[in-house]
Amino acid sequence: MIKEITSRILNPDEFIENQIREISNTVGDGVAINALSGGVDSSVVTALGHRAIGNRLKTFFIENGLMREHEPEQVRSMFEDIGISVEIIDAREDFFKALRGIDDPEEKREAVTQTFYKKVFGKLVRESGAKYLMQGTILTDVDETVAGIKRQHNVFEQLGIDPEQAFGYRIIEPLIQLRKDGVRLIGKALGLPESVFKRIPFPGPALAARIIGEVTPQRVEIVRNATAIVEEFLKDTGAFQYMAILHKDRVTGIREGNRDFGLQIEVRCWDSVDARKATPTRIGFDILEKLGSAIVNQVPGVVSVTYHIATKPPSTMEVV
Amino acid sequence: MIKEITSRILNPDEFIENQIREISNTVGDGVAINALSGGVDSSVVTALGHRAIGNRLKTFFIENGLMREHEPEQVRSMFEDIGISVEIIDAREDFFKALRGIDDPEEKREAVTQTFYKKVFGKLVRESGAKYLMQGTILTDVDETVAGIKRQHNVFEQLGIDPEQAFGYRIIEPLIQLRKDGVRLIGKALGLPESVFKRIPFPGPALAARIIGEVTPQRVEIVRNATAIVEEFLKDTGAFQYMAILHKDRVTGIREGNRDFGLQIEVRCWDSVDARKATPTRIGFDILEKLGSAIVNQVPGVVSVTYHIATKPPSTMEVV
Numbered sequence: 178m179i180k181e182i183t184s185r186i187l188n189p190d191e192f193i194e195n196q197i198r199e200i201s202n203t204v205g206d207g208v209a210i211n212a213l214s215g216g217v218d219s220s221v222v223t224a225l226g227h228r229a230i231g232n233r234l235k236t237f238f239i240e241n242g243l244m245r246e247h248e249p250e251q252v253r254s255m256f257e258d259i260g261i262s263v264e265i266i267d268a269r270e271d272f273f274k275a276l277r278g279i280d281d282p283e284e285k286r287e288a289v290t291q292t293f294y295k296k297v298f299g300k301l302v303r304e305s306g307a308k309y310l311m312q313g314t315i316l317t318d319v320d321e322t323v324a325g326i327k328r329q330h331n332v333f334e335q336l337g338i339d340p341e342q343a344f345g346y347r348i349i350e351p352l353i354q355l356r357k358d359g360v361r362l363i364g365k366a367l368g369l370p371e372s373v374f375k376r377i378p379f380p381g382p383a384l385a386a387r388i389i390g391e392v393t394p395q396r397v398e399i400v401r402n403a404t405a406i407v408e409e410f411l412k413d414t415g416a417f418q419y420m421a422i423l424h425k426d427r428v429t430g431i432r433e434g435n436r437d438f439g440l441q442i443e444v445r446c447w448d449s450v451d452a453r454k455a456t457p458t459r460i461g462f463d464i465l466e467k468l469g470s471a472i473v474n475q476v477p478g479v480v481s482v483t484y485h486i487a488t489k490p491p492s493t494m495e496v497v
Numbered sequence: 498m499i500k501e502i503t504s505r506i507l508n509p510d511e512f513i514e515n516q517i518r519e520i521s522n523t524v525g526d527g528v529a530i531n532a533l534s535g536g537v538d539s540s541v542v543t544a545l546g547h548r549a550i551g552n553r554l555k556t557f558f559i560e561n562g563l564m565r566e567h568e569p570e571q572v573r574s575m576f577e578d579i580g581i582s583v584e585i586i587d588a589r590e591d592f593f594k595a596l597r598g599i600d601d602p603e604e605k606r607e608a609v610t611q612t613f614y615k616k617v618f619g620k621l622v623r624e625s626g627a628k629y630l631m632q633g634t635i636l637t638d639v640d641e642t643v644a645g646i647k648r649q650h651n652v653f654e655q656l657g658i659d660p661e662q663a664f665g666y667r668i669i670e671p672l673i674q675l676r677k678d679g680v681r682l683i684g685k686a687l688g689l690p691e692s693v694f695k696r697i698p699f700p701g702p703a704l705a706a707r708i709i710g711e712v713t714p715q716r717v718e719i720v721r722n723a724t725a726i727v728e729e730f731l732k733d734t735g736a737f738q739y740m741a742i743l744h745k746d747r748v749t750g751i752r753e754g755n756r757d758f759g760l761q762i763e764v765r766c767w768d769s770v771d772a773r774k775a776t777p778t779r780i781g782f783d784i785l786e787k788l789g790s791a792i793v794n795q796v797p798g799v800v801s802v803t804y805h806i807a808t809k810p811p812s813t814m815e816v817v
Contacts, residue, residue: 282749282758389746426709426746429602429817431810438602439811443803457786462779469777469806480811483763483803486789490751491759491800497749 181316184358189366193225196351200229200311203349209309210235210302210346212293213263214244215252216379218313218352221360224367225351226311227261235305236261239297241289242269243383243397246405255373268297269394276385276392280425282497285392289382302346310340314350315360317452356451377408377418378452378494386497390425399423402476403442410468411446416458419446421472422496430480439480442472446484447494455489501636504678504771509686513545516671520549520631523669529629530555530622530666532613533583534564535572536699538633538672541680544687545671546631547581555625556581559617561609562589563703563717566725575693588617589714596705596712600745602817605712609702622666630660634670635680637772676771697728697738698772698814706817710745719743722796723762730788731766736778739766741792742816750800759800762792766804767814775809 182192200209211226213219213236226234236256240249253263275292279285302310340348352360357378364374380386387400403421411419422443430437449455469482485492502512520529531546533539533556546554556576560569573583595612599605622630660668672680677698684694700706707720723741731739742763750757769775789802805812 389748424744424746426744428709429813429815431813437811444806457782457789459782462777465806466777466808470808473807473811480807481805481816482807484806485801486764486785486804487793487800487802488786488790491757491793493749493751495749496801 179316179319179353181356182354182359184356184362187355187359187362189362192363193228193366196225197229200226200349200351203347204230204233204309206233207309208233208235208305208307209311209349210237210298210305210307211311212236212298213238213252213256214379214381214383215248215255215373215376216313217357217360217364217374217376218315220256220313220369220373220376221364221367222311222313222351223256223261223263224259224364224369228367232262234311235307236263237298237301238263238265239293240265240267240269241272241293241297241383242394243272243289243385243392245379245384245408246401255370259369266297266301268292271296273392273394278391280390285385285497286382289385308346309349310346311349311351313360314353316353316356319353320453356453358451377416380495382497386495387420388423389496396423399440399476399478400442403472403479406471406475407444407468410464410471411458411460414446414458414460416446417449417452417455418494419444419458420495428481432480437480440478441481441483442476442479443483443485443496444468444472445494445496447489449489449494452494453489455494457484457486457488460484499636499639499673501676502674502679504676504682507675507679507682509682512683513548513686516545517549520546520669520671523667524550524553524629526553527629528553528555528625528627529631529669530557530618530625530627531631532556532618533558533572533576534699534701534703535568535575535693535696536633537677537680537684537694537696538635540576540633540689540693540696541684541687542631542633542671543576543581543583544579544684544689548687554631555627556583557618557621558583558585559613560585560587560589561592561613561617561703562714563592563609563705563712565699565704565728566721575690579689586617586621588612591616593712593714598711600710605705605817606702609705628666629669630666631669631671633680634673636673636676639673640773676773678771697736700815702817706815707740708743709816710743716743719760719796719798720762723792723799726791726795727764727788730784730791731778731780734766734778734780736766737769737772737775738814739764739778740815748801752800757800760796760798761801761803762796762799763803763805763816764788764792765814765816767809769809769814772814773809775814777804777806777808780804 213223256263275288385392400423407421424441430439446458447455472482533543576583595608681694705712720743727741744761750759766778767775792802
C-alpha cells in the first residue's frame with residue numbers, strides 16, 4: 178500500500194530534498210536512465226533526477242511518431258534552456274509496426290508499452306549500461322492500473338511484475354505518492370518554467386490514446402492536426418486537460434452539394450483537480466462553434482465535430 | 498425541374514384548395530393509400546388526402562420496430578381525435594430481418610425502403626386495390642436525393658425510376674414544391690394540432706437513421722431510450738430538430754471503480770429554417786450536463802455522451 182501525500186499536506190522543498198537524497202542513495206555512483214515525454218510527470222522526474230545525480234541521468238525523448246506537432250524539438254529546446262540535455266531517438270517505424278492492425282484499446286496500450294520497454298528503451302538501457310530507470314508514475318496511475326481501468330505503461334510492481342526480472346533494470350518512481358496537483362507544486366518548486374509545470378496532461382501512449390480503431394501514420398496525422406487546433410482554441414480556458422479524438426465510425430456529411438462519408442472528431446475538455454473525477458468545462462458556444470468550423474475546414478476528411486458532455490465517472494479522461 | 502413555392506410567397510388556403518382539387522381529379526372515384534409516420538410531412542398529406550377523397554384514402558401506420566417510445570399508439574389516437582382512422586400494421590420482423598448484418602448507411606436506408614415498398618406496403622396496396630399512393634415528399638428530399646447525399650424513401654421519379662412499373666402504383670406528392678417551413682404553414686391552415694404541425698422532423702428510416710453500425714432490436718432499444726431522454730430535455734429549446742445517435746465505436750469508461758468498455762451516445766440539436774443549412778443550438782451547460790448524466794444513468798451500457806458542434810454543411814442533420 179502506497180502512502181498518499183495530498184497536495185494539502187505536501188511540503189515541496191522537504192519532498193524534493195528527501196527524494197534527491199533517496200535517488201542518490203539508490204543509484205550510488207551508477208548510471209540511471211529516463212524517458213522524457215515533456216509531460217509534467219516525466220519533466221519533474223527529469224529535473225529531480227538531474228538535481229540528484231547530474232549527468233549520470235541519461236534523458237531520452239523517444240520519437241514514437243505519436244507525439245503532437247513539433248513536440249520533440251520543443252521539449253528538447255525547453256530542457257536545453259535549463260541546462261539539461263535530451264537525446265531524441267527516432268523509433269517511429271518500430272511503433273507503427275507494432276500498432277498495425279490493432280483495434281482493441283488494451284492491446285493498443287500494450288503494443289506501445291511493449292515496444293517502448295522491450296524494444297526501444299530496453300535497447301537504450303542495455304547500451305547505456307544503466308541499471309536504474311526513473312519514471313513519473315503517480316498515484317492515480319496506480320489506482321487505475323490496479324482497478325484494471327487502464328494499463329499504464331509504468332506500473333509494474335503493483336501488477337506483480339518484477340521489472341528487473343522482466344526487463345533487466347530497477348525502477349525508481351519518486352512521484353508515486355503524489356497526484357497531479359502535487360506534482361505541479363514540485364515542478365514549480367524545482368524552478369521549471371510555468372509552461373512545463375502547468376502543462377496539461379498528455380497520455381503515455383500519446384496520440385494513440387486519441388484514436389479509436391487502428392493507429393496508422395495517416396490517422397495520427399489527422400488527430401495531430403485536430404489536436405493543434407483544439408489546443409490553440411482552448412489554451413485559455415484554464416481547464417485541466419483538453420484533447421481531440423478521432424473516431425473510427427464514419428458519418429454522413431455534405432461537401433459542395435455532394436455526399437461525403439467522412440470522419441468525426443470528438444473534443445473533450447475537463448475540469449478536474451486530480452483526474453479522479455472530472456466534469457466537462459463550460460465553454461461558450463462562440464468558441465465551440467468556431468472550434469467546430471476550424472476543425473471541419475482545416476482537417477481533411479472531417480465532416481462532424483462533437484463536444485463531450487458526460488462526467489468522469491462513468492467516462493474516463495481519455496477514450497482509449 | 499420542380500418549381501419551388503417558398504414559405505414567403507405561399508398562400509396556404511389557396512395551396513390547400515389547389516391540391517384538394519388536383520388529388521380529387523387524379524384519384525377520381527378510385528382508392529388511394531398512404532403510410533402515416535406521424536411526422537409533419539406525412540401528417541399533412543394524410544389530412545389533405547382525407548379532405549380531398551375522405552375514406553377512400555386508406556391510411557396505415559407501419560410499425561417497423563424503429564419508431565420512438567409509444568409512437569404508434571400516440572399517432573393513431575391523435576388522428577382519431579380529428580376523425581381520421583389509422584390502421585397499425587405490425588411489420589417489425591420484416592424490417593429487422595432485412596436490416597440484419599448491414600453496416601453501410603446507404604444499404605441500411607435501401608433495406609428500409611425496399612422492405613417498406615416491396616414487401617410491407619406493396620402487399621397492402623395489392624390487398625387494398627389502391628392504384629394511388631400519397632406521399633409527403635418535400636423539395637429538400639428531392640435535392641438531397643438528386644445530389645446523392647441521401648436516398649430518401651419517397652423520391653422515385655427524380656431518380657428515373659417509374660414506381661408504377663417498379664412497384665405497381667402511381668405516386669401523388671402534393672408537398673413536393675414546399676420546404677419544411679411551408680409544410681408547417683399548411684398543417685396549421687388544415688387545423689391540425691400544434692403538436693403535429695410544429696413536430697420536430699423525424700427521418701424516414703426512423704431510429705435506423707440514428708444508429709451507426711448494425712440495426713438490431715437491442716440497439717434500437719438503446720437509442721429509443723436515449724431519444725426519449727433527449728426529447729424530454731430539449732423540447733423547450735425551440736430548436737428545429739434534436740436527436741440521440743448510438744455510435745458503433747466503443748470507448749473506455751469506469752463504473753464503480755472497474756473498467757467498463759461501453760457505448761457512446763451523440764446528441765444533436767439543430768437551429769434551422771428549412772433543413773438546408775443548420776447550426777447547433779446554443780444549449781446552456783446546466784441542461785447539457787443534466788442531459789449527459791441522465792443518459793449515462795438511465796441507458797444501460799452508455800459511458801459517454803457528446804454534443805454535436807459543427808454546422809450543416811459539412812455535417813448533415815442525421816448521421817446515417
